[in-house]
Amino acid sequence: MSLIEIKDLKVHYPIRTGFWNRITDSVRAVDGITFNIEAGETYGLVGESGSGKSTTGKSVVGLEKVTSGSILYKGQDITKADNRRKLDYNRDVQMIFQDSLSSLNPRKRIEDIIAEPLRNFEHLSKDDEKLRVLQLLDIVGLDADALYKYPHQFSGGQRQRIGVARAVATNPKLIIADEPVSALDLSVQAQVLNFMKKIQREFGISYLFISHDLGVVRHMCNNIAIMNRGRLVEIGTRDDIYNHPLHIYTKRLLAAIPETNVNQREAHRASRLAVEKVYQEQQSKYYDDDGEAYPLVQITKTHAVALPQALAQQLATQEGEVQA
Amino acid sequence: MAENFEQHSDISAADLARLSQEAQAEATPSTAKIIWSEFKADRPAMVALFIIVGFIAFVMVGALFINTPKMMETNIMAYFNQPFTPEFWLGADSGGRSVAKQLIVGSRNSIGIAIGLTIVSSTFGICWGLISGYFNGYIDWGMQRVYDFMMMLPMTMMIIVLVTIIPHYNSVTLTFIFSIFYWEGTSRLIRSRTLAESEKDYVAASRTSGTSHWKIIFREIMPNISSLIIVDCTLSFAENIGVETGLSYLGFGLPSQTPSLGTMISNANDPNNITQYWWTWLPAALEIIILCLAISYVGQVLRRAADASQRQGAAD
Ligand SMILES: Nc1ncnc2c1ncn2[C@@H]1O[C@H](COP(=O)(O)OP(=O)(O)OP(=O)(O)O)[C@@H](O)[C@H]1O
Ligand SMILES: [Mg+2]
Numbered sequence: 001m002s003l004i005e006i007k008d009l010k011v012h013y014p015i016r017t018g019f020w021n022r023i024t025d026s027v028r029a030v031d032g033i034t035f036n037i038e039a040g041e042t043y044g045l046v047g048e049s050g051s052g053k054s055t056t057g058k059s060v061v062g063l064e065k066v067t068s069g070s071i072l073y074k075g076q077d078i079t080k081a082d083n084r085r086k087l088d089y090n091r092d093v094q095m096i097f098q099d100s101l102s103s104l105n106p107r108k109r110i111e112d113i114i115a116e117p118l119r120n121f122e123h124l125s126k127d128d129e130k131l132r133v134l135q136l137l138d139i140v141g142l143d144a145d146a147l148y149k150y151p152h153q154f155s156g157g158q159r160q161r162i163g164v165a166r167a168v169a170t171n172p173k174l175i176i177a178d179e180p181v182s183a184l185d186l187s188v189q190a191q192v193l194n195f196m197k198k199i200q201r202e203f204g205i206s207y208l209f210i211s212h213d214l215g216v217v218r219h220m221c222n223n224i225a226i227m228n229r230g231r232l233v234e235i236g237t238r239d240d241i242y243n244h245p246l247h248i249y250t251k252r253l254l255a256a257i258p259e260t261n262v263n264q265r266e267a268h269r270a271s272r273l274a275v276e277k278v279y280q281e282q283q284s285k286y287y288d289d290d291g292e293a294y295p296l297v298q299i300t301k302t303h304a305v306a307l308p309q310a311l312a313q314q315l316a317t318q319e320g321e322v323q324a
Numbered sequence: 325m326a327e328n329f330e331q332h333s334d335i336s337a338a339d340l341a342r343l344s345q346e347a348q349a350e351a352t353p354s355t356a357k358i359i360w361s362e363f364k365a366d367r368p369a370m371v372a373l374f375i376i377v378g379f380i381a382f383v384m385v386g387a388l389f390i391n392t393p394k395m396m397e398t399n400i401m402a403y404f405n406q407p408f409t410p411e412f413w414l415g416a417d418s419g420g421r422s423v424a425k426q427l428i429v430g431s432r433n434s435i436g437i438a439i440g441l442t443i444v445s446s447t448f449g450i451c452w453g454l455i456s457g458y459f460n461g462y463i464d465w466g467m468q469r470v471y472d473f474m475m476m477l478p479m480t481m482m483i484i485v486l487v488t489i490i491p492h493y494n495s496v497t498l499t500f501i502f503s504i505f506y507w508e509g510t511s512r513l514i515r516s517r518t519l520a521e522s523e524k525d526y527v528a529a530s531r532t533s534g535t536s537h538w539k540i541i542f543r544e545i546m547p548n549i550s551s552l553i554i555v556d557c558t559l560s561f562a563e564n565i566g567v568e569t570g571l572s573y574l575g576f577g578l579p580s581q582t583p584s585l586g587t588m589i590s591n592a593n594d595p596n597n598i599t600q601y602w603w604t605w606l607p608a609a610l611e612i613i614i615l616c617l618a619i620s621y622v623g624q625v626l627r628r629a630a631d632a633s634q635r636q637g638a639a640d
Contacts, residue, residue, distance in 0.1 A: 021465075061532050090532045103525035107547040111347075120534030131340050135333035144335075147347035166529070171328055202332050 001075075002036035003174060003206055004060065004093075009033050009069035011055050029055040031230035031292075032069070037174065042200065042207040044221030046214055046253065052230040053210045054098065057176040060208060061095045091121040094167040095176040099183060100159035104151035110137075110162060111147045117169045136165040141195065157188035164192070168199055174206045181216065193220060215257040218242060223302075226250050231293040236303040244319045246305040246312065248286045251275050285311065355550075355629075362629040369625040372618035379615070380435055387432035395425050396581055407603040415603040417591060427607055430583035433495055434572075435615075437584075438564040440499040441506060445564075446557050448503065449510030450546075456511070457518025458541050464515075471508055479505045484576045498578065502567055510556055517549045551627065558623035562616045569612060585612055 012026040030052040037043045045053050058064040059079070060071060066079040073093070076083045084090070094117070097103035104113055114133045118124060124132060134144055140161040151159055160180060167175050180196065181189040193216070199205065211217050217224060224241045226234040226249065234247045245251045255275045259268035279286075286307065288294055293306040299316045307315070335343070363370050402420030405411075414423040456467040486501050487493065493501070521527070522545065530540050546553070565585070571577035572586025580587055588608035591597050597604050 058528070063528050063531060088534075090534050093532075095529070095532050097525040097529060099525055103529050105526040105530070105544055105548065107550075108544075116530065116535060117533040127340060130344060131335070132329060134335050134340065134343055135329045138333040138335050139329070144343035145347045145350035147344065148350065163529075166533070203328065 003039045003073070004037040004208075005072040006036070006056075006060070007034050007070045007072070009056065009059060009071065010067045011052070011059055011064055012067045028230050030059065033225075033227070033230075033232050034296075035225050035232065035235060037206055037208055038223075039173065040200075040204055040206055041223060042209050042221045044217040044224035045208060045210045045227060046212065046217055046224060047227035048212055048253070051227045053212075053227055054178055056227070057095065057178045057208060057210050060174075061093055061176050062089060063095075088121060091117070091170045092173045093176070094170070094172045094174075095178065096160070096163050096167050096180045098179040100156060100163050101151065103163055104159060106151055109148050109150060113151070113162065114166050114169055117166065121170050132169070136169055139168070139199065140165045156184050157192060160184065160192050161195075164196065164199070168203060168205070171203060172205065174208065176208045176210070178210045179212065180209075182211065182213065189216070196220075213257075214242075214253050226253065228293055231306065232296060233293045233306040234304070235296065240300070240303040244303070246299065246303075246315045246319065247307065248275070248279050248282065252279050359626065359629040362625055366625055369621050372621040375618045376615065376622065379431075383428050383431040383435065386428045390425050390429055392429055392583070395429065396421060396583070404601050404604075414607055415601075417601075417604045423588075423603055423607060426583040426588060427611070430585050430588050430608065431611065433578060433582060434565060434568050434585040437495055437499050437502070437568045437578075438561055440496070441502045441564045441567065442557060442561045444499060444503040445506040446510050446553075446560060449507035450514050450553060452507060453511040453514025454518050454541050454546060457515040458522050458537070458545065460519070460522070468515075471511060474505070474508050477505070480571075483571065484574075487571075487576050493579075495578065495582070498568070502564075506560070506564070506567070510560065513552065513556060514549065517552055518545060521545050521548055551629075555623055555627045558619055558626060562619040562623070565612060565615060 009030055010028070010032050011030040012028050014023040015025040015027065016022060017024045033056065035043070045056060047053050055064060059066050062078060062081070062084050069079070070077045071079050073089065074087060076087060078084050078087065078089050111130070111133055114136055115129055118129055118132060133147065137144060137146055142158060142161060142165075146154070146158075146162075151162070154162065160183075164180075177196065181192050184192060196207070197220070200207065207220070209217065209220050218238065221238060223237055224235070225232050226241070226247065228249045234241065234245065234250045236244075241250060242254065245254055252275050255268075255272040259265055283291070286293075294308055296304040296306050297309055297312045298304045299312060305312050305315075363373060396419075399416070399420030402411075402416040402422075404418060405416035405420065407415035407423070409415075411422075414427065416422055417426070452467060452471075456464045456471075483501060483505060487498070490497065490501075527540060527544060530544050535544070568577050568584060569586035569589065572584045573590045575590070577586050578584045585608045589605050589612075591601075592605040592609075
């Protein structure tokens with residue numbers, strides 16, 4: 001059984017208008033997505049800004065009111081607050097936030113910030129609690145004198161480490177990492193990512209790794225889902241997505257990864273423009289009449305893409321993939 | 325599970341005392357210290373603070389030694405006694421009552437009401453705003469309709485009506501009557517900040533850390549809008565001195581047998597008093613001006629202390 005099973009999850013935000021404040025329409029931030037996260041793996045969720053990644057992540061930690069669908073953990077549907085309470089769900093599922101500064105209460109000392117989940121879930125003695133906080137600081141590579149400081153006294157990278165320390169405090173099974181490094185500069189990104197990996201090895205944590213950057217995801221994730229306008233357009237292993245992308249949206253994201261090799265810049269630019277051209281011209285082929293993504297069809301055991309059956313087959317044979 | 329952490333960190337129970345001591349040495353100053361150093365850096369504000377605290381303490385204690393009913397007895401012999409005489413430092417009014425003594429008791433009454441009103445209405449307004457802003461949705465909608473309804477009522481007229489139909493009232497009842505109408509401004513202000521604050525990720529992080537809604541509202545969000553609360557409270561305090569004074573001046577505040585700054589200023593209703601017997605109203609008027617100025621000065625310093633970028637004192 002998978003650690004988390006997300007089934008046909010929908011999150012719609014009502015738009016209210018008029019004198020009676022009635023619901024006249026809705027923003028379909030997440031519109032029917034299904035995937036599973038296995039224990040110990042890093043699952044990548046990729047898409048451009050506004051595609052509903054954060055909303056998905058927040059639904060999985062239980063922060064978002066879900067419109068329909070279910071999220072199963074230990075056989076229970078945790079979209080219901082009752083079940084979350086019964087399971088002490090957030091002891092096992094935590095989140096690292098996109099903006100490290102706003103995710104740390106500016107009025108609280110680091111000790112109180114990191115100890116917060118411990119106080120609610122573990123009820124340790126005062127000394128044990130302080131010891132645990134010091135150990136956590138040590139694990140994320142911060143000095144003990146951080147204990148009584150405030151968040152604004154740290155750099156972005158250090159703050160993100162504090163966020164990580166808080167997330168691992170209760171030794172959870174799954175951490176939702178919502179663009180944990182996108183606010184950091186490149187050298188610090190690598191640092192934080194490496195040490196997220198280290199913690200994963202040591203504590204056996206699974207990540208749902210949310211990012212808009214396929215370049216970063218490549219280093220982190222075994223399985224990847226590509227999200228576009230609230231729907232999944234392609235699911236596959238790292239190899240499926242990077243080496244055999246089928247959906248034009250995936251190809252477009254891949255083309256957007258900056259090329260570091262100077263000699264190939266020109267070629268890279270040309271291929272990116274080609275992909276962009278196809279994307280502009282063949283919208284109708286890849287999306288249905290309402291401009292929305294098709295339902296997923298399975299190509300191989302691991303690989304699925306949101307295209308009409310026939311087109312999917314055709315593209316798959318072009319890519320040379322074996323039919324499942 | 326603790327073993328799991330033990331394995332991956334070199335820190336053990338033995339280091340605990342040493343490390344927490346080291347951390348203590350590096351700790352950042354507390355808010356109270358920051359506010360204090362901000363006062364020390366601003367002389368006029370320091371003076372203002374002493375004026376306010378000293379004056380309030382003086383009238384509170386001084387009033388205890390004055391027998392009010394006896395003081396309010398008419399004394400024909402002292403009819404409009406000149407000020408600066410040994411018996412009447414600030415002279416006497418048309419009833420031959422000592423202005424200085426009335427000023428002390430009157431200030432105690434007026435300031436007492438202002439403090440009570442600030443405490444009651446601000447506490448209520450802050451809670452209302454915090455809850456309304458945090459829960460959003462239907463709760464917010466309902467609470468805002470109540471707010472709208474209260475705002476629709478003509479405030480001064482309602483107070484006058486209430487005061488007229490309630491047969492016996494004293495400072496305490498009056499404070500509560502005022503409070504009914506003075507929490508709205510605070511609640512709106514607090515609500516709008518709470519709405520913004522609730523969107524921030526630290527609130528979400530507290531929720532995923534298992535913290536309850538009430539704790540999040542009062543222990544996480546409230547400290548973050550504390551600067552707004554402090555500034556709003558000081559300014560409402562200055563404003564609230566005016567509330568009672570104004571109504572008493574119009575004759576709808578405290579009964580005339582109870583001296584207050586308002587009843588004293590209403591001596592100026594008589595043109596004779598304005599020019600000839602200036603000592604009957606001028607001290608009370610000056611007192612209000614000085615107090616309000618001093619309070620707004622202190623409010624400014626508090627605002628600065630709350631906003632790190634404007635600090636003048638050497639903090640951090
Ligand atoms: N509280 C809300 N009310 C209404 N609409 C919302 C709300 N939160 C998000 N949305 C909408 O839902 C969509 C998805 O938002 P979401 O934050 O999940 O995007 P995202 O993929 O995380 O983007 P980014 O990469 O910029 O973080 C957006 O179009 C956004 O406008
Ligand atoms: Mg996001």
